Structures are given as C-alpha cells and as structure tokens.
Amino acid sequence: MALDRLKSVAQHVTGTLPPPHPFDPLSNAEIEAAVQIIRQQYGQLHYNAITLKEPLKKEMLRWLENPSIPRPVRIADVVVVAPGGKVIEGWVDLKAGKVTKWLSLEGVQPLITMEDLQAVEHVCRKDPKVIEQCAISGIPAEDMHKVYCDPWTIGYDHRFGSNVRLQQALMYYRPHMDDSQYSFPLDFCPIFDAAKQEIIHIDIPEIRRPVNKAKPNNYHVDAIEKEGGYRTDIKPINITQPEGVSFKVEGRVIDWQNWKVHVGFNYKEGIVLNNITYNDKGTERPIFYRLSLAEMVVPYGNPEHPHQRKHAFDLGEYGGGYMTNSLSLGCDCKGAIHYMDAAFVNKAGDSTTIKNAICIHEEDAGILFKHTDFRDDSVVVTRGRKLIISHIFTAANYEYCVYWIFHQDGTVQLEIKLTGILNTYAMNPGEDTKGWGTEVYPGVNAHNHQHLFCLRIDPNIDGPNNTVFQVDATQGAGEVGSKENPFGNAFYAKRTKYSTVKEATSDYNGATSRTWDMCNTNKLNPHSHKPVSYKLVSREVPGLLPKEGSLVWKRAGFARHAVHVTKYDDEQLYPAGRHVPQTSGEPSRGIPEWIADGEASIDNTDVVLWHTFGLTHFPAPEDFPIMPAEPMTLLLRPRNFFVRNPALDVPPSYCSTPSQIASKSMVTNAADKMSKLVIAPGEADCCKK
Amino acid sequence: MALDRLKSVAQHVTGTLPPPHPFDPLSNAEIEAAVQIIRQQYGQLHYNAITLKEPLKKEMLRWLENPSIPRPVRIADVVVVAPGGKVIEGWVDLKAGKVTKWLSLEGVQPLITMEDLQAVEHVCRKDPKVIEQCAISGIPAEDMHKVYCDPWTIGYDHRFGSNVRLQQALMYYRPHMDDSQYSFPLDFCPIFDAAKQEIIHIDIPEIRRPVNKAKPNNYHVDAIEKEGGYRTDIKPINITQPEGVSFKVEGRVIDWQNWKVHVGFNYKEGIVLNNITYNDKGTERPIFYRLSLAEMVVPYGNPEHPHQRKHAFDLGEYGGGYMTNSLSLGCDCKGAIHYMDAAFVNKAGDSTTIKNAICIHEEDAGILFKHTDFRDDSVVVTRGRKLIISHIFTAANYEYCVYWIFHQDGTVQLEIKLTGILNTYAMNPGEDTKGWGTEVYPGVNAHNHQHLFCLRIDPNIDGPNNTVFQVDATQGAGEVGSKENPFGNAFYAKRTKYSTVKEATSDYNGATSRTWDMCNTNKLNPHSHKPVSYKLVSREVPGLLPKEGSLVWKRAGFARHAVHVTKYDDEQLYPAGRHVPQTSGEPSRGIPEWIADGEASIDNTDVVLWHTFGLTHFPAPEDFPIMPAEPMTLLLRPRNFFVRNPALDVPPSYCSTPSQIASKSMVTNAADKMSKLVIAPGEADCCKK
Structure with missing residues (x-):
C-alpha cells in the first residue's frame, strides 16, 4: 500500500481530514489498511470480501440525531479463505488498528468472486475428460480454445455436499471468438473443485446432443452489417442540462x-x-x-438432472x-x-x-x-x-x-x-422441449x-x-338491497x-x-x-x-x-x-x-x-x-404521510386562474421553449385543407 | 358552411383532391356537409354527435390489400336530439349526398356533451329550491355566483327512468372565484331536466353538512406564492431534436x-x-x-344515497x-x-x-x-x-x-x-367516514x-x-421425488x-x-x-x-x-x-x-x-x-411472432467484440456526446482523495 494512502487512513482515524460518513463504503485506503493489519497477524490469505461492517443501528440513530457525538467506529468486515480452504470471518477495527473478530466457519462457502469465475474456463479447456466430452459433442481437441464456460456455483448437489468449494461449468462453443456462445450450448456439465483447481466430475446426460450445426446468431456490428446493416432513420434526441443538475x-x-x-x-x-x-x-x-x-x-423449471441446480x-x-x-x-x-x-x-x-x-x-x-x-x-x-x-x-x-x-x-x-x-441448453433436431423451455433458435433450448x-x-x-x-x-x-349496502x-x-x-x-x-x-x-x-x-x-x-x-x-x-x-x-x-x-x-x-x-x-x-x-x-x-x-x-x-400533495411548489409549465381568464390578464407561462412543432404552422394548415 | 368548404368536400367525393383515408375521422368540411344534407331534409335539430361510420371490416380489409379498388364510401354517423327530446340515429352517405338511415330510438339518452354540461350550473344558480338549500348550507342568496356544480349524467335512478334526459349536479362553493371548489363540497344534489332546462328534484341527505369553514386549499400561483413560493432549485433539462423526428x-x-x-x-x-x-x-x-x-x-364505494349514482x-x-x-x-x-x-x-x-x-x-x-x-x-x-x-x-x-x-x-x-x-363530498367535523372515504382535508371526504x-x-x-x-x-x-419431477x-x-x-x-x-x-x-x-x-x-x-x-x-x-x-x-x-x-x-x-x-x-x-x-x-x-x-x-x-429480437439493427451506443478487445482495435463508439459529467474529472479525482 502506498504511503500516502496509509496516511490518509490514519488521518481519517485521527480526524485531521473530514472523516468518512459512517455509512460510506470502505475506501480503497481503508480496505488496504485492513489487509495490512490482517497480514501482519495472519500472513498470506485469499481474500473473498472486505466491506463495511455497518454501524449498529442503535449507535447510528444516536449519531444521526446528534452528529456532534463521536461517530461510530469504522470496522472492516472480512471474509477470507485460508490455505486448505478454511473460511474465516473477521472484523478489523480501523481506528484501533486491530482484528477484533477472527472466526473459522465449518461447512460454508463464501460467494464466488469474479476471479473464482475466471479460473474455470481455462481448467476446462485443458482437462482430458472435458476434451473427451467435447470430441463426443463434435469439437476436435485442436478446437478447445473455442470452448467456453459460464461457471456457476454448484448451488447444491447432495453428492458433493458443502465442504468442498465447487462450481458447475455450463459449457458452450464459439465457432469464431466473436460468435455468441449461447447459440452453441454443450450438453455436459463439468464440476470444478476450487481448492484442487481441477474438474472432479462431469455430469453427462443420457441423451446426447452434439454441438449445434446452425449458423451463428450474433448481434455484434459485423454480423448486423452483413445482414443489411443498421437502420439509418433514427434522428438524435439531445438531452442537455446547461445549468447542471438539481441535486x-x-x-x-x-x-x-x-x-x-x-x-x-x-x-x-x-x-x-x-x-x-x-x-x-x-x-x-x-x-x-x-x-x-x-x-x-x-x-x-426443467426437471431433468442436472438442471435443478440452475x-x-x-x-x-x-x-x-x-x-x-x-x-x-x-x-x-x-x-x-x-x-x-x-x-x-x-x-x-x-x-x-x-x-x-x-x-x-x-x-x-x-x-x-x-x-x-x-x-x-x-x-x-x-x-x-x-x-x-x-x-x-x-x-x-x-x-x-x-x-x-x-x-x-x-x-x-x-x-x-x-x-x-x-441461459440456453442444447437440443437435438425435432426434440420435444416438453414445455420446460422454448426452442428460441434451431438447436437452442431456453428453459x-x-x-x-x-x-x-x-x-x-x-x-x-x-x-x-x-x-x-x-x-x-350486506347484499344488494340490505340496509347497510342497499345498492351493493x-x-x-x-x-x-x-x-x-x-x-x-x-x-x-x-x-x-x-x-x-x-x-x-x-x-x-x-x-x-x-x-x-x-x-x-x-x-x-x-x-x-x-x-x-x-x-x-x-x-x-x-x-x-x-x-x-x-x-x-x-x-x-x-x-x-x-x-x-x-x-x-x-x-x-x-x-x-x-x-x-x-x-x-x-x-x-x-x-x-x-x-x-x-x-x-x-x-x-x-x-x-x-x-x-x-x-x-x-x-x-x-x-397519510403528508398533509397534502408535497409537490405543489414545483413551478408549473403553465397556469391560469378563472379570474385571469375572465379579465384576460397575464397568466404564468413557463412552457419549455426548446420544444418545437414537427411541421411549421403554415405547412400544417396547408395539410388540413 | 363556406363555399370553399363545400367545394372541398365535393372534391373529396369526386376524387379531384387526394381523398381521405377511409379510417380518417370526418373533417370539418365533411361534418358540415352532413349537417347541410340533414338540414335540407329534416330542418333544425340539436346535434349530439357526427362521427365517421367506420367502413365495414370486410370491405376495408379488401381495400387495404388492394388500394387500387374503389375505397369504402365515407359515411357520417349522426346522433341528434329532435324537438321534444326524440333521439335519432342516422347515416349520411357523403358521396351520394343523402341520408341512408334515420332511426328514432325510444328510451335511450345519447351522451352528455360539453354544451349539455355547461348549461346546468347557470340554471342551478337561479333555481329557488337550490338557493334555499344553499342558504341551509350557509351560503346567502347574494353569493349564488359563488356556487358551482360539476354536472354528471344521473347515471340511473329508478325514480326517474330513462325517458327524461337528466343530470345530477354535484354542488360546490368557491369563496373566491380562483379557489378550488373541491374543498367546499355541498351536501345536496339537484336533478336537472335537460328538456325543461330546470331543476326537477333535489336529493337532500338526512344528516346536513353545512359548507366547509376550512380555509381554501389551492394550487394556483398566488396561493403557492403566499405559502412561501415555488422551489427554485430545479435546473432545466432540455430535450431537443435538431434533425427533426424519426417518423x-x-x-x-x-x-x-x-x-x-x-x-x-x-x-x-x-x-x-x-x-x-x-x-x-x-x-x-x-x-x-x-x-x-x-x-x-x-x-x-360509498353506499349512502345518492352516491350509488356516482x-x-x-x-x-x-x-x-x-x-x-x-x-x-x-x-x-x-x-x-x-x-x-x-x-x-x-x-x-x-x-x-x-x-x-x-x-x-x-x-x-x-x-x-x-x-x-x-x-x-x-x-x-x-x-x-x-x-x-x-x-x-x-x-x-x-x-x-x-x-x-x-x-x-x-x-x-x-x-x-x-x-x-x-371527487369530494362534505363531512361534518368529527364525522366518521365509516371507511367509505378519507378525510383528505378538514371537512372534505374523498370517497x-x-x-x-x-x-x-x-x-x-x-x-x-x-x-x-x-x-x-x-x-x-409430480411431487418432489417423483419420477417426472424428482427435484420439484x-x-x-x-x-x-x-x-x-x-x-x-x-x-x-x-x-x-x-x-x-x-x-x-x-x-x-x-x-x-x-x-x-x-x-x-x-x-x-x-x-x-x-x-x-x-x-x-x-x-x-x-x-x-x-x-x-x-x-x-x-x-x-x-x-x-x-x-x-x-x-x-x-x-x-x-x-x-x-x-x-x-x-x-x-x-x-x-x-x-x-x-x-x-x-x-x-x-x-x-x-x-x-x-x-x-x-x-x-x-x-x-x-413467437418474430424469429429473433427485431431491434438488433438499432445502432448501438457502444459495441466491442472479443477480437477487438484482444487486438486492441477500433470499437464502435457512438455514445451520446451531449452527456456530461456533473463534476469535471479533475474535481472528481480530487474529491476521492
């Protein structure tokens, strides 16, 4: 962490700079300060999250009522995965500069970060069992760089439980790197073990569905240009705020x-x-x-295994x-x-x-x-x-x-x-979706x-x-005709x-x-x-x-x-x-x-x-x-919160009263002057003849 | 009708001007032509409505498919009230220039026009029975110009049936002509006979509710100015279309x-x-x-008479x-x-x-x-x-x-x-709305x-x-665990x-x-x-x-x-x-x-x-x-109407593909250039320190 950042945290803490509002998310500096403090005590760890531990409401309400009292202390709420996969929840008191909670959890998995997600695809591409399944799907081994996956947490699968950190890889293929993969879903689902960084299982359906033979269905510029190009009849609508914003x-x-x-x-x-x-x-x-x-x-809503995990x-x-x-x-x-x-x-x-x-x-x-x-x-x-x-x-x-x-x-x-x-899944030509999905494109079943x-x-x-x-x-x-509800x-x-x-x-x-x-x-x-x-x-x-x-x-x-x-x-x-x-x-x-x-x-x-x-x-x-x-x-x-429409004092675009109408006197006209008629009045009159 | 207008209708009819689209509403000229034709045959009448009789769908679909065939004839659909209150429905064939239907209806009332509505208030103000009720409400006879009414059709009231054309007058008072009358509802309801142009009955509730003593509750400029004025912190948002519209x-x-x-x-x-x-x-x-x-x-929802008519x-x-x-x-x-x-x-x-x-x-x-x-x-x-x-x-x-x-x-x-x-009704101080309405302002019950x-x-x-x-x-x-729905x-x-x-x-x-x-x-x-x-x-x-x-x-x-x-x-x-x-x-x-x-x-x-x-x-x-x-x-x-998202060819604001990202090549950037940061980048960075 850069020295100036540490200093800025210190200043927040010591009060020489305007300190953050107690609801403010942790700044980069505060996050780095928390890591520094943890690292000194616990060494190298994998960080899952560091976020503001929001002040206790009781304390916070007290401070909101009287901001001159000391503000609630800034606390970093930390989730880390220690070597071996142990999950720890901790608190770091940023003012005191110390860890105030450090709790090992059993049998829980913190959320999957973007870094966690990014890892899976690369492992899949190199995994021999995945390569084998791709071959069965019709993708040769030399095309494995065209194989992609959307890694999801496994959700829950009773075969694997909660102790091993797992992701399921929803598999796709891209004929060209710019093709939308969702037209080419693959039919099998590898299970990735985050600790081992490897594929530990593949769910393979009974009915196999080779990779889609349909042509790509894309929305990027080249694709649209090739299909006839973009429409050219949309005129600009400019939205400008020359005097700035109202907040x-x-x-x-x-x-x-x-x-x-x-x-x-x-x-x-x-x-x-x-x-x-x-x-x-x-x-x-x-x-x-x-x-x-x-x-x-x-x-x-597709009841077939393993879609229940979606x-x-x-x-x-x-x-x-x-x-x-x-x-x-x-x-x-x-x-x-x-x-x-x-x-x-x-x-x-x-x-x-x-x-x-x-x-x-x-x-x-x-x-x-x-x-x-x-x-x-x-x-x-x-x-x-x-x-x-x-x-x-x-x-x-x-x-x-x-x-x-x-x-x-x-x-x-x-x-x-x-x-x-x-999210799409593979289907064979003529296959019945059984109502659990729709064939949105040939060979593509959207559940x-x-x-x-x-x-x-x-x-x-x-x-x-x-x-x-x-x-x-x-x-x-009371029915119709009754005393209390005569007309119903x-x-x-x-x-x-x-x-x-x-x-x-x-x-x-x-x-x-x-x-x-x-x-x-x-x-x-x-x-x-x-x-x-x-x-x-x-x-x-x-x-x-x-x-x-x-x-x-x-x-x-x-x-x-x-x-x-x-x-x-x-x-x-x-x-x-x-x-x-x-x-x-x-x-x-x-x-x-x-x-x-x-x-x-x-x-x-x-x-x-x-x-x-x-x-x-x-x-x-x-x-x-x-x-x-x-x-x-x-x-x-x-x-029943306000005693009347609370927006009555918003300036009107136009306002006239009966007495102004009667006396033909000036009315309030603040109509937006930027608005224009599409057809000039002369032309419009001409059209009406 | 002016001569040129008659001519223009004739031209429509003879085809020397582009004729109206068969769905077009009748033009002023067509309406006046219809009146002319009716007047020649039936003399002076009170017109309730003249509108396009839309072409028969069968004919119209035929013409839409092949606009070169003769277009459906323009027909004016007419509702008039003849002297004595007889209601007549008619058709005027504008091409043939003749009335093709003229049908007297029994026991029906065509809708209430704005002219019908406007009449009632003036009659109410002069009616001795209404003046008497106003006095009971606390409004002296000399203030009858401050009495207003929203005239509604009577809806249906079994006492009067359908043969006499009636309106019910929901009564209000305005201390000053610019005051909102809805803070001063009156408790009685005159019944107006359109043929006689007089009040034939007044519905008077058992419990009387004198006119509200609360001060006016207004939204016009003077009122807001007096209460502290308009908010001044709304900066303009300008919406402009310098190149015109896209339609x-x-x-x-x-x-x-x-x-x-x-x-x-x-x-x-x-x-x-x-x-x-x-x-x-x-x-x-x-x-x-x-x-x-x-x-x-x-x-x-108020069950008390005569609110069921509302x-x-x-x-x-x-x-x-x-x-x-x-x-x-x-x-x-x-x-x-x-x-x-x-x-x-x-x-x-x-x-x-x-x-x-x-x-x-x-x-x-x-x-x-x-x-x-x-x-x-x-x-x-x-x-x-x-x-x-x-x-x-x-x-x-x-x-x-x-x-x-x-x-x-x-x-x-x-x-x-x-x-x-x-829509508001009078209530006495402390009166129970019984849940059928809300006291939105002292003395004002909104049902x-x-x-x-x-x-x-x-x-x-x-x-x-x-x-x-x-x-x-x-x-x-199938329940959870069943063959067809194992995971539920x-x-x-x-x-x-x-x-x-x-x-x-x-x-x-x-x-x-x-x-x-x-x-x-x-x-x-x-x-x-x-x-x-x-x-x-x-x-x-x-x-x-x-x-x-x-x-x-x-x-x-x-x-x-x-x-x-x-x-x-x-x-x-x-x-x-x-x-x-x-x-x-x-x-x-x-x-x-x-x-x-x-x-x-x-x-x-x-x-x-x-x-x-x-x-x-x-x-x-x-x-x-x-x-x-x-x-x-x-x-x-x-x-399932389109084969894909039909808007794919709407030009993107920004589009980049994986290959462009990988090769760092030019991407499509058509972001709106009129949008601005509220705080200039330099200031923003400064704030973040």
Whole structure:
C-alpha cells in the first residue's frame, strides 16, 4: 500500500481530514489498511470480501440525531479463505488498528468472486475428460480454445455436499471468438473443485446432443452489417442540462427536491440507500433507514438432472456489487451524470476499483399533475422530475439494470430492467422441449425460469417504531338491497394489522389489489386521522413455482412468500443466509430462521419488511440472441404521510386562474421553449385543407 | 358552411383532391356537409354527435390489400336530439349526398356533451329550491355566483327512468372565484331536466353538512406564492431534436421504426389506432386491426344515497374525445411534437375544432439491450426509442392522460396517468367516514373509487383469424421425488385455448401471473414451432367491487371480468352499449348481450378481445388539492411472432467484440456526446482523495 494512502487512513482515524460518513463504503485506503493489519497477524490469505461492517443501528440513530457525538467506529468486515480452504470471518477495527473478530466457519462457502469465475474456463479447456466430452459433442481437441464456460456455483448437489468449494461449468462453443456462445450450448456439465483447481466430475446426460450445426446468431456490428446493416432513420434526441443538475452531493449524501439519501454500495447488494429523509416544510422527516435488494434467486423449471441446480442466487452467490458494470457516459444514461466508484479487495489483498459503478442523474418525468376547469379552460400543468440512482450488473449471461428512482411527490420507485442473454441448453433436431423451455433458435433450448428479487425495506416512518398492515380492496358487508349496502356498491380498504411474525408471512393477492402499509401508529395524519405511512405497491409478485420441499424451496426460504416482517436485528441482512453457495437448505438459512418464533411481536417496534417480487419468464425467439430489456417496477408511496400533495411548489409549465381568464390578464407561462412543432404552422394548415 | 368548404368536400367525393383515408375521422368540411344534407331534409335539430361510420371490416380489409379498388364510401354517423327530446340515429352517405338511415330510438339518452354540461350550473344558480338549500348550507342568496356544480349524467335512478334526459349536479362553493371548489363540497344534489332546462328534484341527505369553514386549499400561483413560493432549485433539462423526428406522417398514417399505424379519433373513444403493422425485413405484417379504449367506469364505494349514482362511464356518457384537452407545446410533452386536431359538431350543427388534440412525439427509452462478456468486458449497449401517441381528457374533476407507446422491440404499451382532482363530498367535523372515504382535508371526504377501463383489442396477428389462449405459470405434475419431477422444480406455461365465448369469460389471476395470448394458430414460428402471437401483459386488474346485481354491475357488464372474447361484428364497438346515460342495466347492454350465446365459437376466426383493467383508489391527503399523476400500464408483447429480437439493427451506443478487445482495435463508439459529467474529472479525482 502506498504511503500516502496509509496516511490518509490514519488521518481519517485521527480526524485531521473530514472523516468518512459512517455509512460510506470502505475506501480503497481503508480496505488496504485492513489487509495490512490482517497480514501482519495472519500472513498470506485469499481474500473473498472486505466491506463495511455497518454501524449498529442503535449507535447510528444516536449519531444521526446528534452528529456532534463521536461517530461510530469504522470496522472492516472480512471474509477470507485460508490455505486448505478454511473460511474465516473477521472484523478489523480501523481506528484501533486491530482484528477484533477472527472466526473459522465449518461447512460454508463464501460467494464466488469474479476471479473464482475466471479460473474455470481455462481448467476446462485443458482437462482430458472435458476434451473427451467435447470430441463426443463434435469439437476436435485442436478446437478447445473455442470452448467456453459460464461457471456457476454448484448451488447444491447432495453428492458433493458443502465442504468442498465447487462450481458447475455450463459449457458452450464459439465457432469464431466473436460468435455468441449461447447459440452453441454443450450438453455436459463439468464440476470444478476450487481448492484442487481441477474438474472432479462431469455430469453427462443420457441423451446426447452434439454441438449445434446452425449458423451463428450474433448481434455484434459485423454480423448486423452483413445482414443489411443498421437502420439509418433514427434522428438524435439531445438531452442537455446547461445549468447542471438539481441535486447537491456532499460526500455520498445526495440532496434533491427535499429528499436526502446516503448512497452506499457493497459487493453483495450493490447499491444500498441509507437514511432516506424528506424535508417537509423545514422538518427533515425520516422515511427509510435502509433500502436494498438483499437477495434474488433465479430458479429454472426443467426437471431433468442436472438442471435443478440452475437456480442462481445472483446476489448471495456472486454479488451484485462484484458483478457491477463500469458505466459509460452517454451510453447507459443521458444528460448530466454523477458517477460513484466502488472499491473492493481482490484475492491477493489489493484494493480494486470499479470506475463509474453507480450512476446518479435526473430525468424529465412527464406530467406531474394537471387540471383544467371545463368551464373556462383555466388550467395548471406541472412537469415532474425524477432522480435516478442506478447500477447494472452482469450475472454471466444476464444483465440486471437496477434503478432507484425518487419522485417529487414523495414516491420512491424501484425499477429493474432485465436484459442480456438467455441461459440456453442444447437440443437435438425435432426434440420435444416438453414445455420446460422454448426452442428460441434451431438447436437452442431456453428453459423457463423465474427472477425473484428480495427487497429489504427497513422503514423509519417518522421514527423506527413502525407497524405493517396488509390492505385489501374489499366489498362492503350486506347484499344488494340490505340496509347497510342497499345498492351493493360499498367497498373499502380492509386493513389487517400484522401483530406477529407469523401473521405477517403473507402472499400477494391480485384479486384484492393487495398492498402493504408501513405505518407509524404513534402519529396520525392531522386530516385523515390515519397513521402516517408508506405503502408498498407491487404488482409483479409471482409465487415461487418450485414445490414445497424442493431444493430451491429449501434454499430460497425468503421466496416462499411475498412478504415477511421481522423485528430489526443488526445481524439480519441476508435473507438466504450470509454464505449462500452450497447451502443445502437443511436447515433453511436467513428468513426461515428469523421467523421461527412466529409469535414474536412486530407491533409498533423497529421492523424490517422483506418483499419478494419478480417475474416468470417463458422464453420466446424475440428474446434471442439478446433480449430487449423487460422492465418491472414497484412503488413505495406516501399515504397519510403528508398533509397534502408535497409537490405543489414545483413551478408549473403553465397556469391560469378563472379570474385571469375572465379579465384576460397575464397568466404564468413557463412552457419549455426548446420544444418545437414537427411541421411549421403554415405547412400544417396547408395539410388540413 | 363556406363555399370553399363545400367545394372541398365535393372534391373529396369526386376524387379531384387526394381523398381521405377511409379510417380518417370526418373533417370539418365533411361534418358540415352532413349537417347541410340533414338540414335540407329534416330542418333544425340539436346535434349530439357526427362521427365517421367506420367502413365495414370486410370491405376495408379488401381495400387495404388492394388500394387500387374503389375505397369504402365515407359515411357520417349522426346522433341528434329532435324537438321534444326524440333521439335519432342516422347515416349520411357523403358521396351520394343523402341520408341512408334515420332511426328514432325510444328510451335511450345519447351522451352528455360539453354544451349539455355547461348549461346546468347557470340554471342551478337561479333555481329557488337550490338557493334555499344553499342558504341551509350557509351560503346567502347574494353569493349564488359563488356556487358551482360539476354536472354528471344521473347515471340511473329508478325514480326517474330513462325517458327524461337528466343530470345530477354535484354542488360546490368557491369563496373566491380562483379557489378550488373541491374543498367546499355541498351536501345536496339537484336533478336537472335537460328538456325543461330546470331543476326537477333535489336529493337532500338526512344528516346536513353545512359548507366547509376550512380555509381554501389551492394550487394556483398566488396561493403557492403566499405559502412561501415555488422551489427554485430545479435546473432545466432540455430535450431537443435538431434533425427533426424519426417518423414520417402521411395524412394520418405514422411510419416509425418499422411500425405503421393510422391515427384516428372520435368523440367517444378519443384516439383510435387502426391497421397497425410491422415491417419485418420487408414484409408488412398486420398485428392489430384496431386498438382503442372503448369504455370505462368509475364506481364509487360509498353506499349512502345518492352516491350509488356516482359511477361515471366517462367515455360512454361524456366522450373521451369531446373532453379532450387542447395541448400546449412544451407543457404536455417535450421535444419535437406533431399535433393533430379533432373535428366535432356542436349542438347547432356547426363544426368545431379542438386544436392539438393528439400529440405525437418520440422519447428516449433508456437501455434497449445490453450485454457484457465478463471474460473481457466486450460489450454491446443499445439505447431505445419510443413513439408516443397521446391525448388527455378532463372528466369534470379528473384528468386521464392516455399514452399509446410503440417500442422498437415490437411492444405496444398503453400507459394511463391519472391526475386532476378527487371527487369530494362534505363531512361534518368529527364525522366518521365509516371507511367509505378519507378525510383528505378538514371537512372534505374523498370517497373510495375504482377506475376500470375497457381496452378493445381487435387483433390481426398475421391475418384476421386468431385464437385467444389463457396462459398461467403452473407447477409441473409430480411431487418432489417423483419420477417426472424428482427435484420439484418443474414449471411451465399452461395454455388454455378459448374455443367458445363462455370459456373466454375470465378473470385475472395474480398467483399464476396470468396473461393472454392472441395467436394465429395457422402460422407457427419457424424456431419455436409455436403460433405467432401477441401477449397481453396486464398487472393492474382489480375485480369490479360493486356486487353482483348492483346497479354498477348491471350497467357495466364489461367490468365483471378481466377478459371477454367475442367474434368480430362491425356493430360491436361499445362494451356498455352505444347510448350509456340512464341505462338501467336491465338488460345489460354491450358485452353481456354479445356473450349471450356462450357456445359461439371463437376458435381460429376473427375475434375481439375486451380487457378490463384499472385500479382501486383509496384517497389520502397526498392526493389533494390536486393529485400527483398515478401511472398504470399494460403491454402487448410479440411472442413467437418474430424469429429473433427485431431491434438488433438499432445502432448501438457502444459495441466491442472479443477480437477487438484482444487486438486492441477500433470499437464502435457512438455514445451520446451531449452527456456530461456533473463534476469535471479533475474535481472528481480530487474529491476521492
């Protein structure tokens, strides 16, 4: 580590430089300092992860309330693999400069890093058994450099258990190095032992499927040019912000349109949003202590061995942060962009950086509100703006684009776009997919799958003591003609309080447009006399399709229900457990453990809401060879939180009142002057004759 | 009618000018020609509507296939109210210059026009019984100019039946003419007789609620200025298209990114999209013959009389076209805008115009697709573009912003934003809303309501003979450990063919992520061997909450189920009937009539799919005094329609291949050059130290 870096850490520690915000991810310098300290004590190790151990909430709330008290100590949370494969979790107190925890774990495997992934392909290409299988598939030994693999953690395979660190290699072939391999899946699956760095087994199907003979199906420039070239009829849309952005950046705290949010990042969840507050006419009101995508699972629906192992926990097994793209100006987002980098550790213990890991920018959001009085056409029309905090990660074949969107009306939106490439498997000509997949291209079987995300919501609705209610749109009592419902039109929002963990274990109900309110029952809205709240509005909420007792069901306990609510616990961050690879699901880790005491009270206390949402994907040829982005979204909406529309003071584009109309006096016209008619008025009139 | 206009109609008719496209709405000249012809025969009448009688589909398909044959004749479809209140439906053949149908209707009321609406308030203000009720509410007679009403059709009230043309006046007060009246609802409801132009009855509640004493709650400029003024921290986002738009306009046919669509408009549905095709590598493939919002109903959930009458059919009772806003450049949409006007008839028989009724423009659509190879970071990232055809209509208090969005990947999206103002009713201090509404402001009760839209989809998936399938994500057979599902992970898309009208009468199922495929079973995708299809993906699909047998249930038969499928019939356009005001629902008009023969075959024939979707709105103070736009959306997605992603030839922003990376050769970099970093690189580096 360079001397100046060490010095800078020391300065942070001694307070001679502005110290990091307690929520800030560890800097490169802090990561290197942690490694230095560990190395002095334990020598050479393989680093799996070094990340911020987030401050205890109790301490943190105290400091947020009064930042003049000493700030919580910076602690590095470390996972290493010691020689021989022993997994160790440790803490390094960066202020004290010492290791405060050093714990050996048995039978767990920490996540697979990018370095872990990169190794497998090279081993496969040289392995005689793999070469033999490739020959059977129709690939000669001299073409082994054309053989590729997407290495996945093995997930769980009872034949191998959890003690040996394994990956399964999903095999592909590329006729030319620029060809998309996903048109040439191979039918066998080598198992890679990370400790031995060798292939210890190959799963070979009963029915063999030689490598695809179809011609390549590519999306790169040369391929498109050869097929007739790019369309030339798209005229530019320029998005410019000549006066800069409307947000302020202080360290990692973004201040925008009454919102304040600390933007964190870690190797597992990617973006973490902390201490989200809204300045309501001078009062900074807390809304969420922490928001993140905490886990996900992608179960595939083909029942044949070994496809049951395809159910990637992309966050817990690989890390949404580790797999994050370095973003490019003018490609991933347009306009005035503020980027943040991400710092990690590599296997050797050096700090690494993903440049431009997080993108922060604004977009026009269309009409925020509008009303015209039909009597005189007096009108107000106000345009909205949104702030988008995003990152994109690549999980082997797939890409997930994650957009945390803040709106001026107090809504927080999570939008995810799914793009990238389908995971594919080989099929013979005329073979029946049996409904478990779709032939998206000759010889290419794309299996049915689900993308189930787990959103961790730590609400802080005017304080940490919150209560969750289930809300169902419900018909009123009484049949048509009854006294209480004479015309049969009565309906209401049926609110069911979740008093216990067990009551809160709930599914989605499309028929009642079910939503969930996170309330502070200690504070009522002065107008509606209802508790201040934020409502979770989520409509893409499929159930987990793998059956009760199945491997996925056991391992992805969080996905069994749309909502779980737990009492806050500093240790409960990972809904499928902290170390997910090769968990058997016996017992199920994470949420199933935390909800074991179903009677635990979650009424008017510090709670966390875990929401599983996503979609079920039955592939079609349109999704191939690269999938147009499929969007999905959910909203966290203020309900009874504000006393009125909090965006009334957003300047209108146009506003006229009845008295202005009547007296023909000046109205407010701030319409965007850059907008133009496509056809000049003269021409337009001419066309209408 | 001016002589030149008559001449221009004649020219259309004689063919010396390019004649209108058969789908084109009637021009002002055509409307005036129709009136002229009717007037000569029948004298002075009150015109309710003159609109295009759309060509018979059989004829039209013939002409679309071969535009050199004579085009379908232009026919004006006319609704008039004759002296004495008799309602007449007529057709005028504009070529022959004669009336070809003239039919008196009994016991029906055509929709309420804007002119009908405007009349009521003036009558109310002068009516002694209304003045008396205002006095009871606390408004002195000299303040009657401060009394306003939103006139609604009466809906249906058994006391008055269908023969007398009635409106109910929802009463409000404005302390000052610029005050929002919705903070001052009055508790009584006058009934207006359109023929007599007088108030024939007043519904007076048992519990009286004097006019609200709260101070006004306004959103206009003066009010916001007084409360501290507008926020000043929003920097401009400029959206410019220096080279113009990417679409071509020929008459009303828009040609954009392989899409072609004819943009029609009528007084009832507003935008009608016809003959939607996609140019698939040179072949113009039909997808939809016609798309429109055909009806909607907004039932309110308060069971007390007379609130059961509040269930507006905003399209069928008032007309989404008639209520359409004249749009303003730089307010409603930004960028390069193409507007289309709308022509109507007024009561007297003059043609009228809403300028800029339809907005057509493009927007950047973010990432269209992206994939990075984790091995070498070779990447493609391509930005999408969308075409938006929109209109906004004001239904008294509410606004509906309707966006028909075309995507490059073959998706058609319908987005609706709900904004405007809540319908409100008076409440006394401390009064219990009983759960039927929310006190959004002191003394203001906003009742629960639903917005249920009926989307009419006339599919033409590679031809008119189509079949609808229900698709449910379903677990595979066999328990965990069984031979067919050993690991319990099997799942598939269960497809249920709708062979008959009865089978097709179906509800939404959130648990199975239910979708509906419109297929051409005569044509299989060459790769997947599945029928070419478009899938309806809609997630906001609440059931109709008013009970079976209730007034709303009877009148809004279309809303009883999420999907109905009928065999195509030229006469079946209006799912709640053509003349909706004052229908009793006995019998139910529209869809319930058309599905009476449940056994009628809809297998591989020309079908129409009717989809009811929407949302249930439980108001909150955030929605007041003007509601931030609440968006909802649905998708029509190509599935097995194309052989691959149809947008591969959209030029990428950035593209590199493994061989380019390996050889360090030039890559394709077309990143948007207008995008900028918020903080200059030098500063950014400095901040990171």
